[in-house]
Amino acid sequence: MTAHQPTDLAADFARRHIGPSAADTAKMLETVGAKSLEALIAETLPTSIRQKAPLKLGAPLKDERPMTEEETLEHLASLAAQNEIFTSLIGQGYSGTLMPTVIQRNILENPAWYTAYTPYQPEISQGRLEALFNFQTMICDLTALDVANASLLDEATAAAEAMALAHRAASARSNRFFVDSEVHPQTLAVLKQRAAPLGWEIVCGDPLSDLDGNEVFGALMQYPASHGAVRDLRPAIAAAKAKGALAILCADPLALTLITPPGELGADIAVGSTQRFGVPMGYGGPHAAYMAVRDALKRAMPGRLVGLSIDSRGAPAYRLALQTREQHIRREKATSNICTAQVLLAVIASMYAVYHGPEGLAAIARRIHRHTGVLAAGLRQLGFTPEGETFFDTVTIKLRADDAFRARAEAERINLRIEAETVSIALDEITTPQIVEKVWRIFGGALAYDGVAAHARTGLPLDLTRGSAYLSHPVFHAHRSETELLRYMRKLADRDLALDRAMIPLGSCTMKLNATTEMIPVTWPGFAALHPFAPAEQAGGYRTMMTTLERWLAQATGYDAVSLQPNSGAQGEYAGLLAIRAYHASRGEPQRKICLIPASAHGTNPASASMAGMEVVVVGCDAGGNVDVDDLRVKAAGHAARLAAVMITYPSTHGVFEEHIREICDIVHGHGGQVYLDGANLNAQVGLARPGEYGADVSHLNLHKTFAIPHGGGGPGVGPIGVKAHLAPFLPGHPVLDDGTSPVGPVAAAPFGSASILVISYAYILMMGGEGLARATAMAILNANYIARRLDPYFPVLYRNHRGRVAHECIVDPRPLKTSCGVTVDDIAKRLIDYGFHAPTMSFPVPGTLMIEPTESESKAELDRFCEAMIAIRREIAEVEAGRFKIENSPLRHAPHTVHDIAEDAWNRPYSRSEGCFPAGSQRQDKYWSPVGRVDNVYGDRNLVCSCPPVEDYAEAAE
Template sequence: VHPDMHPHVIEVLKTRAEPLGLELIIQDPMTFDFKKEVFAALFQYPTTTGSIENYKDITQKLHDHGALVIASVDLLALTLITPPGEWGADIVVGNSQRFGVPLGFGGPHAAYLATKDAYKRSLPGRLVGVSVDSQGKSALRLALQTREQHIRREKATSNICTAQVLLANMAAMYAVYHGPQGLKKIANRVHRLTQIAKIGLEKLGHTVLTKNFFDTLQVKTDQAAQLKTDSEKLEINLRYFTGSVGFSLNETSTLKTVDDLFAIFNKGTAASFKAADLEASVQDVITGDMVRKSDYLTHPVFNSYHSETEMMRYIYSLQNKDITLTHSMIPLGSCTMKLNAATELMPVSWPEINKMHPFVPMNQAQGYLHLIKDLEQKLCGITGFSAVSLQPNSGAQGEYAGLLVIREYFKAKNQTNRKVCLIPTSAHGTNPASAVMAGFEVALVKCDENGNVDIPDLKIKVEQYKDTLAAFMVTYPSTHGIFEEGIVEMCEIVHAAGGQVYMDGANLNALVGVARPGKFGPDVSHMNLHKTFAIPHGGGGPGVGPIGVAAHLAPYLPRQTSVKESGPETGVTSTTSAPWGSASILPISWSYITMMGDAGLRSSTTTSILNANYMAKKLEPYYPIVYKGKEGLVAHECIIDIRPLKKSHNIDVTDIAKRLMDYGFHAPTMSWPVAGTLMIEPTESESKKELDRYCEAMIEIRKEADTTPDVLKNAPHTAEVLMATEWKYSYSREKAAYPLKWVTANKYWPPVSRVDNAYGDKNIVCSCPPLESYA
């Protein structure tokens, strides 16, 4: 690892490498001893101090020794400097925040990861590929799903990242709007201002240590204290090194910004010259092999929408392809797609919330710290835990952080032999993936015929691993949507053997205001603020997955070593890049909890349970309910069984999911946690009228399976198919498009016909074909 990486990146690398037994060598690669076994090298480009280094030769040397090269890269700089792929990098990573996304005191932001075609099957997370639909038209789909956690379990790489779809869309639209020329214009302006700053600082007698740069300079000084005083008077924060200071400019910087910098470096008084006077002196510092010569963003989408009017229409054309909560309910099981109220979302756009840098001096962030502390206390009160960390960026990251806390706890007790994590076979795929990342060995616990954890088998496994047992991960309510009556007994069994209990809080929406996990056995649990506490997460992000812990684990909560307020000194080091993770969306959950109050939160929970049971009872005559509690009830979600329909009518979950689009509805969760089933979670946000509409659609689909199964097999039906001169189906066009009368009032038109999944996996294309093919 190059020592001139961003410090927070190095800290996260250390956190993640140690449990996996990976050795980090942080030194200048030019002096690296290649006698050591090395599998990869990581470079910052440009470096954290602003230098643009030429890594071509060292990359070749690393390749000669069988190692891969990773480059962490500034996207805006890439419009001017040679892209890493051209000097041999195998993997390129970075943050897209710079493309129009606010700093937000650390997030949320979308990262990116690009690699060679040869490594595509090792990519984590979601990959959008190109396929064709039943009419032969190009269509997009999520590809290569066999890589993901619900299939690969403990072997999945999904948990090295978390989805940030909303932020990825924001960054993408920034690139769409500005296009390649607009982005280059922005980059040139930023670079030019930085050049002017260098010229002026040298004119004032300072030594600028950075030679080849884009937007960042490091300046030699022994007057850091005076510079700090003078800069804060002008409301500018500098970065302080030993014997030097640094600063970075960006697209919001102006000539006045540079003049203020001159004053700061001139003992607090204005320089005798202006930044504007130095523009004529600017000379290129990015030269030779470092200058980008190749084209980028050549797809038509990045070269078509450069006015607000065109951009607005393009965005709305994409929006019209989606089924969202603005159209109808989305009952995805285990996803809690509840209302994201407008009032809760308002603070996200406030500059006080979204313009703050994550590493400002803490005396400048007192409002944020007050909000964070208050939210932590509210979550402690709701869950019954003694302490909370808001650092994790998702539920899966919460799992990872919580397991690291358990690991650190045992390390402090000199019980490093405890390395086994027991996980039920019904668990979310993130559970085993997180456990492996945290350095644990996974052992599975069976489930009984009712979907509950098999307590006799748990006892056997606890006895088998009693000397090495570290943790037991359990979801409550269960992944099958049931309140397992044995939850307290399970916790007692594990505790008796010296282990800790991790409760997956994915289904916390069924507990808030009704039961406190911290009071019935679990030692640590994550909470999905993007599910239970109203942060939007449609499409997969942004998420926040705080962890609550019992008092004995509180000393080990995550921290960032450079920000003492972020966590206890004895805590595990950073699991994410920012001290408080995706801080700028915390006001959403704070607002939700504050406005709901205790009574409102309890009512929300009981209503979500009532809604799920109402739908289960209404659908049960048509679809078997797979799992129910002893009282014949479910928790906040239910699983309906499509396997009998597959056996009797050859109608499967995909057929029903596609046909629901014709009714204007999003499908429930398909084939998880049980293959051949649909999991329905209505949440508390939906009215009885909407629940009835969804049930009516599902009941009508069941009838169609008897009378017109082809209408399910051919679904969804696009406007193009319905308006074609030739109609080759046995049912009417009206039956296809308007299966029930109320569908006509707010018709959703599917944008593509049924997508060929097998074709998509065999012919995955990472670069899209011409835009015209989607018209």
């Protein structure tokens, strides 16, 4: 299509993104009692915060006309072409890898996997939970440690989480933490930033010589070392443990197929990245980090943990275990603000291991090591002696690179890790003999690979050769052919309920359309194949895209600057609070550490404040769910000399635009504090109101909510922050960008966080345009008010504004039913599965309630289908109230119903099979069947199993 097409065709994407048609919109407005969409918005948003002018985006849009899908792909292809794909042998935690195409097509590019939500409803998440269980098993086996979590954000933040875990769990009473001088530089930078607000001191040195003289609570070491050496760290590990400190290894999981694993060396914790297990570098992310611990530490481990429990029939069933929602329970005393995982990437990494198996992984590792040995032998022939005799995939040469050396590297289109006195070369899965020969040419020699290979030797120490088995579970042996793997992935996908099947009406989570056109460029080599530390001139397309995206986000929010680095919403919160902390310090007010947080706030808010070294003071909420302004005023005044910030979610967590938001901002500013506005609910504001204009100083922006990046089953997420001009100098830095000179250090391993998926939000904004974004926001508000109006006679809506309107979500209140007939919010949630729906958000922010967010993407037909299901459930509850059956014997308590209920010979329940399995209004032909019955959460925590049993258990069971 040409650029001269009519505007109605150019805006066609917005029409397809927004669910209700014009006719449906008119009917919905009639139902909610609004004369027009604009009239509804006027009744929903306070007049004082409405932005005065339409949202204008500017270039590359022409005359604010959104691009068509075809134009967008053409434009993105031109940006991708501006990224030069060199062979990056930089290493430093990022490697070239080959994603099996069967995994690319059927996981990464499959909406059944990427549109799924965090598995809070385990019955309808069994597929991705099993894949994560495989991931945990893989990590436990490779590290030889007892328990692994379901992934973390990246290696550097995983190392920071391990440091925090060591501080909690170590017997040593110290605030000093030892860090190996051979950790990756970005890891050290993140560790330093994490430690500073908490008053911990980072001691850096050689663990084999410098650890003895330091009293520390933990010691973190790189294995293999960042510059390549494979060191025997057992003496250092023993020295740390003798002090009562915990020993942590940052370990390369592929190297662990050949060298002694951390658990066998005596380590307490292992962390690292699984990026090289088939996940593209993507200019820095997203990738799945891992953490594994000894059994004694499992209940203190941060992040998600998948456990094995049983369902109502006693059959095995997976679920999230232990502290999966600890931020809501422990608030500022939470051990971490991590409330998610990199699920999609962990699934890819686990399937890579399932496909290759232990023999395949070891073969890949041996091939890489063989190439490295040949490389080292050739360098010796050329007169360059590698530093040290041991290596896995990286060799380092003492060399001051001159212009001629750099020119030869550029001519060969190879990136090396060039530092002041050394050059390091890290090989990977895509290295070929031809690439090794190119490296020799960079060093000035013309050698033939085959001629050198005969003289090459191993770089792995004999006393560190791995002897223990790993990946012995049948799942890592049963899917060698593409046919078998294809069927296995399909089987798991069929067990899940994702957005490709039905509406996911989760409050505060914005499960909107992740359009195919937005997703397509993610796997293009021009975006996927770049190393995050490649020279900036090789990433011209990325830099153009990111600069534009930063500008768009600033325009949409009223802020002056944006950082794209935080790779989750929680990390965005943390980065925003670090900016506030540094700002106060720059003004000579480091004592400002009090953070006011409403009682209704998401649990990551107080956890993030605690991590930033702040003290949380809770502000009450009134009967309408709003911040109690009088209480805020008293506490702000009482802590005026030490007030750092207020953290507020807007619209409120209760789903209402508070009328006093400007007053709240003025009160806090009047006492010297800053306003942090949580961007989780930005989908109710884009194009209608700008936080930076009505008083906020900083917000994180959930791109995986408002700006269409998929949730991926619980990750990836992106949480950039927008700030007003006075906070711009305190955005997170990165040693690759600023040599560590920024006042605030990095919060993520890569300079631009999860860069490869920023293209999704970029494409979304490009195709929607400013007008389309504003209409999407208005329609999200209409959809929520439509649901509120339809459900209120059956499940009363708990909070509205003074005009009777909700924002983009609403809370319905079934709590009286528990008193009248014993029906719980769990009963309603599980019964919705029988109707083919994911439940709304349960018991947050008000215990016992349901928070519903429909988003703008859901059609009136789907909204009606959901409402009819809820109304039908209310009729079933009425039958319990009328005494037809007790709650214990009702369809609600037995939900979800499975195929076992249909096939069961005996049926002694007081309702028919048809009533249970095919409730009124549900579809029979296309029915979604939950693969398991209701999962027993208590059993799962009491009998914690978080990885596949060893193969010996299967042998014993068969005897």
